[in-house]
Amino acid sequence: MDIQLKRGLLDVCVLASIMFKDSYGYRIVKDLKPYVEISESTLYPILRRLESAEMITVRTAEHNGRLRKYYHIEPAGLERIESFRSEWKEIISIYNYVNREDDEND
Amino acid sequence: MTKQEFLNALRGxxxxxxxxxxxxxxxxxxxxxxxxxxxxxxxxxxxxxxxxVKSAAAGVLADVQRDTRQSEHRTYRPGDDSVRISEAFKHIRIEDSECYIKLLPSADGACCVEYANCGSIRHDCFVENETLVIRSVDERRWFEKLGIRDRQMRVSLYMPATGYETLFINTASGDISIAEGFAFLNAELKTASGDVKLSAYSEEKLSIHSSSGDITASVQGPGSVKADSMSGDVQIIGNTGEGDVAAESKSGDVKIESVQCSFLKAHTLSGDMIISDAACITANINTVSGDVCARKLVASGELNAESVSGDVKLTQCDGANMYLKTVSGDIAALLESPKRFVFSTVSGHISVPQTFGEGECEIRTISGNARITVK
Known part of the structure; x- marks a missing residue:
């Protein structure tokens, strides 16, 4: 797959995993597993990138006597998902065009 | 490895x-x-x-580098010695004599070439047939080449951090550095005495050649990587594709780290070799007088290690079939799975465990000793 496309898709996948509910590293990796294999090592720079782009925010909370970081989606992150949806419509229409049947009658 | 050991190693x-x-x-x-x-x-x-640990560290380091790079960019203003490129291009071709060539991602997505201290070395810079060409034209008279230059001549190409089809750089004595963020289908970098340092995504093929300079390549992507130097050190880190990885130096050392590939080849004459965390189908390791030290090198097919007078040390390594050969060097190997052992020596002492695995491990020495153990 095209590199830029893949990189962009991973960002959207991570954003989508926290779209409805805040989540944490391991949970995100587990939730994404059926769709895309991603490890915490790969996830780290993505989370940091999304954080510095202010698409997500991080809060630390106690869990079973230790600290866990929860990621929360911000309006800019939701906008990113929305723009993915509209980009995707274009891609689907191109895909449909590529796969079209020859329906012209001579 | 325990959690604490992992965290300590990562901290390191x-x-x-x-x-x-x-x-x-x-x-x-x-x-x-x-x-x-x-x-x-x-x-x-x-x-x-x-x-x-290395890949975990690589993600963290890449992130921190991106941060610092962005802040550098905010203060970057093209001066008089810069040319803005507005045409689109897919290919990049740079030919230069002695400037330090740098490729950097631009902050605003624009493309710009900046010259620093280049003096009377003029550069032609244009886009033709979707190719960005930067070529040095040395108009100096002979006496202008004498004397000591106190500042390094530098050509920096800022361009959008995205994928490009081909990259070709050829320089005589200049260094080449490519910052992280670019992807190339095919890339070829050549320098006579300069060092090469790059971090890139290789889609198909990346080849780097230096005569006396050092090469440090941190590579991602499915492409193959080939790096060779005559007297410099060669280091390849972090290839994760199905392509081949080859590192060669005559008198320099070779280091291969955290790679996944089809065919792994490492060759030196007198330099030492260090290979760690490598998974491949076939591995060929070859030296004359250098030492070989491999840790967690696993070949799903054949693993061949050959030396004349250097020692060969394999730790937690394995191959379906293995062939280990030295003349006077010693062999020490800790293998991951049992093998059928076949060996011969003239005057060396060989010790192998009494195991019967599916694969074969052949050991040949003349005067070298060999000691093989199985996990």
Whole structure:
């Protein structure tokens, strides 16, 4: 797959995993597993990138006597998902065009 | 590896960073391991799921580098000695005599070539047939080439951090450096005496050649990587594709780290070789007088290691079939799975365990000793 496309898709996948509910590293990796294999090592720079782009925010909370970081989606992150949806419509229409049947009658 | 051992090793890899960056990433991985243990996973497996320490460190380092790069860019203003390129291009061709060539991602997505201290070396810079060409034209008279230059001549190409089809750089004595963020289908870098340092995504083929300079290549992507130097050191880190990886030096050392590939080849004449965390189908390691030290080198097919007078040391290594050969060097190997051992020596002492595996391990020495153990 095209590199830029893949990189962009991973960002959207991570954003989508926290779209409805805040989540944490391991949970995100587990939730994404059926769709895309991603490890915490790969996830780290993505989370940091999304954080510095202010698409997500991080809060630390106690869990079973230790600290866990929860990621929360911000309006800019939701906008990113929305723009993915509209980009995707274009891609689907191109895909449909590529796969079209020859329906012209001579 | 225990959680604490992983975190200690990671801290070691990140020692160049600020304490804040280190603590943040250690807390992150510590949480990831704890979450798995809480989920019922044994500690060792939980740590293994983090992948090699080096790849975990690579992600953190890339992130911190991106941060610093962005802040550098904000203050960057093209001066008089810069040319803005407005035409689109897919190919890049740079031919230069002695300037330091740098490729950097631009902050605003624009493309710009900046010259520093180039004096009377003029550069032609244009786009033709979708190719960006930068070529030095040396108009100096002979006496202008004499004397000591106090400042390094530098050509920096800022361009959008995205994919390009071909990159060709040829320089005589200049260094080449390519910052992280670019992807290339095919890239070829050549320098006579300069060093090459790059971090890139290789889609198909990347080849780097230097005569006396050192090569450090941190590569991602499915493409093949070939790096060779005559007297410089060669280092390849982090290839994760199905392509081949080849590193060669005559008198320099060769280092290959955290790679996944089809065919792995490492060759030196007198330089030493270090290979760690490598998974491949076939591995060919070859030296004359250098020492070979491999850790966690696993070949699903053949693993061949040959030396004349150098020692060969394999730790936690394996291949379906193995062939280990020296003349006067010693061989020490700790293998991951049992083998049928076949060996011959003239005056050396050979000790192998009494195992019967599916694969064969052949050992040949003249005067060298060999000691093989199986995990």
């Amino acid at each position: 890899e990140l020692r160049s960073l600020s304490e804040e960056d280190i603590e943040r990433s250690l807390a992150y991985f510590s949480e990831a391991i704890d979450d798995r243990i809480e989920d019922g996973m044994p500690e060792e497996d939980a740590v293994a799921e983090m992948g090699p």
